[in-house]
Amino acid sequence: MKKFQWSEDDIQVVLKQMPLVHDRRSKEEIYNQMLKKKKIIRKNGRIVSALVSVAAVCFFMMIGASLNLSSSSKKDKAEEHENEMKVLMNAEESSPKQAVMMSTDSADKVASRVVKDRKVVVLALPDLNRKAVIPVSVSASPNEHSRERQLQFAKEQLPGQLGLDNHWFDRITFSNASGDQTEWAVHVAKKHPVFSNDPAVTTVFLSSIEETIRWLGGTNVQFFTEHKKGINLPSIGRLESLRVSHKKRAYYFYQSDPSHPLFLAPSTEPFSTIEDAFQSMQRMKSAIFRPSISQHVHIMDIQKQGKHLIVQFTPSSVLNESAASQWMLEAMLLTAREFGFHSVTFLGGNTEQVGPYRLGESIRVPIAPNPLSTR
Amino acid sequence: MDSVFDELYEKYHHDLFQFLFYMVRDREQAEDLVQEVYIKVLNSYGRFEGRSSERTWLLSIARHVAIDFFRKQRSWRAKIIGSFDWTAKPIQDPQALPEEVALQKEEIQLMYQCLERCTFDQRSVLVLRFIQGLSVSETAEALGWTESKVKTTQHRALKHLRQQMEEEAAKGGWHHEKIPME
Numbered sequence: 001m002k003k004f005q006w007s008e009d010d011i012q013v014v015l016k017q018m019p020l021v022h023d024r025r026s027k028e029e030i031y032n033q034m035l036k037k038k039k040i041i042r043k044n045g046r047i048v049s050a051l052v053s054v055a056a057v058c059f060f061m062m063i064g065a066s067l068n069l070s071s072s073s074k075k076d077k078a079e080e081h082e083n084e085m086k087v088l089m090n091a092e093e094s095s096p097k098q099a100v101m102m103s104t105d106s107a108d109k110v111a112s113r114v115v116k117d118r119k120v121v122v123l124a125l126p127d128l129n130r131k132a133v134i135p136v137s138v139s140a141s142p143n144e145h146s147r148e149r150q151l152q153f154a155k156e157q158l159p160g161q162l163g164l165d166n167h168w169f170d171r172i173t174f175s176n177a178s179g180d181q182t183e184w185a186v187h188v189a190k191k192h193p194v195f196s197n198d199p200a201v202t203t204v205f206l207s208s209i210e211e212t213i214r215w216l217g218g219t220n221v222q223f224f225t226e227h228k229k230g231i232n233l234p235s236i237g238r239l240e241s242l243r244v245s246h247k248k249r250a251y252y253f254y255q256s257d258p259s260h261p262l263f264l265a266p267s268t269e270p271f272s273t274i275e276d277a278f279q280s281m282q283r284m285k286s287a288i289f290r291p292s293i294s295q296h297v298h299i300m301d302i303q304k305q306g307k308h309l310i311v312q313f314t315p316s317s318v319l320n321e322s323a324a325s326q327w328m329l330e331a332m333l334l335t336a337r338e339f340g341f342h343s344v345t346f347l348g349g350n351t352e353q354v355g356p357y358r359l360g361e362s363i364r365v366p367i368a369p370n371p372l373s374t375r
Numbered sequence: 376m377d378s379v380f381d382e383l384y385e386k387y388h389h390d391l392f393q394f395l396f397y398m399v400r401d402r403e404q405a406e407d408l409v410q411e412v413y414i415k416v417l418n419s420y421g422r423f424e425g426r427s428s429e430r431t432w433l434l435s436i437a438r439h440v441a442i443d444f445f446r447k448q449r450s451w452r453a454k455i456i457g458s459f460d461w462t463a464k465p466i467q468d469p470q471a472l473p474e475e476v477a478l479q480k481e482e483i484q485l486m487y488q489c490l491e492r493c494t495f496d497q498r499s500v501l502v503l504r505f506i507q508g509l510s511v512s513e514t515a516e517a518l519g520w521t522e523s524k525v526k527t528t529q530h531r532a533l534k535h536l537r538q539q540m541e542e543e544a545a546k547g548g549w550h551h552e553k554i555p556m557e
Contacts, residue, residue: 004541004544004545005541006537006540006541007537008533008534008537011486011533011536011537011540012505012533014482014483014486015486015501015505015506016505016506016508017479017483018397018476018483018486018487018505018506019475019476019478019479019483020389020393020475021392021393021396021397021402021473021475021476022389022392022475023388023389023392023405023406023409024402025406027376027381027384027388028376030384030388030406030409030410030413031376031377031380031384033406033410034380034410034413034414037407037410037411037414038414197401197403197404197407199447199448199451199452199455200451202451202455203451203454203455203458206455206458206459207458210459220462233465235448235451235452235455236451236452236455236456236465237465237466238465238466239465240462240463241462241463242459242460242461242462243460243461243462244460245460268458
């Protein structure tokens, strides 16, 4: 075509010649797909209205409670706390699927949510609704020496029944692109769900890669679609690389439903101070995460002594042998690790021991979150 | 099958799909959005008052569905871009040409590429007026505009599209460059 100039009439003529593009589906296919979509919209609508109703009930209960608060507040608080613990304990006890969480010490009553002293590989898996990304730790194979092989082994060991997408990495391979483990190449097969048109999937994809590489000690990721450089993500465009900077995160509770295990989940947003992180762990309001620090625990003081952190609870803070108390401390220990601390001493509270942790003694920060009992 | 759906499909499906395809420029996305149009139409069919023609009413719903789609896309993109540490921000690649366009002469392929650079409103007018063949008054009905606004937007859109095509053609490389096919 040699013509470089057109009149407006020419443009109109060419516009009228634009080809007809047909829908390749049959009428029946379209109708059925429409019905499916309609069901999803209705279901989502029902969930939203249920949430609105629950919020409204909570709001009126709070108003009602605030009217006769003063005299019975201490008793109410204790009962409330008991209920809070019951909910978590019920989740813990009722679920046969909890068995997939590994207890690091057979004497522990509650399965720990952190890895203290084993070699593990961390894989960050999306939940089944593709709304959160949860890092889980799989024991490293004693027979595999390269990180790539360890990752592959870990992928194959992931158990089902987690409430997480344990097949997420089936079509993704990781390879170390530098001798010092800082550069990683991520190869994604064309059939991976990230190539669907769902922007939520793009977000969890990037978060899961960022989190997995972060735990590998990587700082940079190069993307490949099969063997071709770059990845074309429908919602944002073509991407060749991603920097994995060290973001300091807080840890919340995540549980898809009571029949699945509860996990410690890193915040999506980074925090600049540990005080802010702890505050968010107590005040978190979200449809996905739950606060990991109980409302009945009050932090009086935080002291930093080099790489050692001292957290002082008020004497009235309610800590006990429950799973919720243990996991709260574990979430705080993991958060301390994010901020570069090597050990933490918890002081105060109304008890001397929470699970395996003794208050008043220095506790080493964990190696990784959410150990799994593998296949 | 719902008889209203059956009737609407027979009369207007091609128009709706064609409009959505040229607006969002992605077959799968157009397929998804056209279903959304039917859901909206079937939910409000009883309230259609007949003030405009059925065809322009359906096209106006399709336009709103496309506006919602672009709004959501923009907010997701901003959210994703803001959440990660990029070595280089993602680049939006030129999309693969749909088969129907790739089989046409270069001038049509060039126009398809340049249509993307028109604003949403400009593209709406060009698609409805020239690709769908609606009159000025029908276009005004579908867009909920006055006829004079349609005419002004049409004039600016044609001028802009012409400029874009001339600039692209003058760069000289476009017709040698192999544009991928769907």
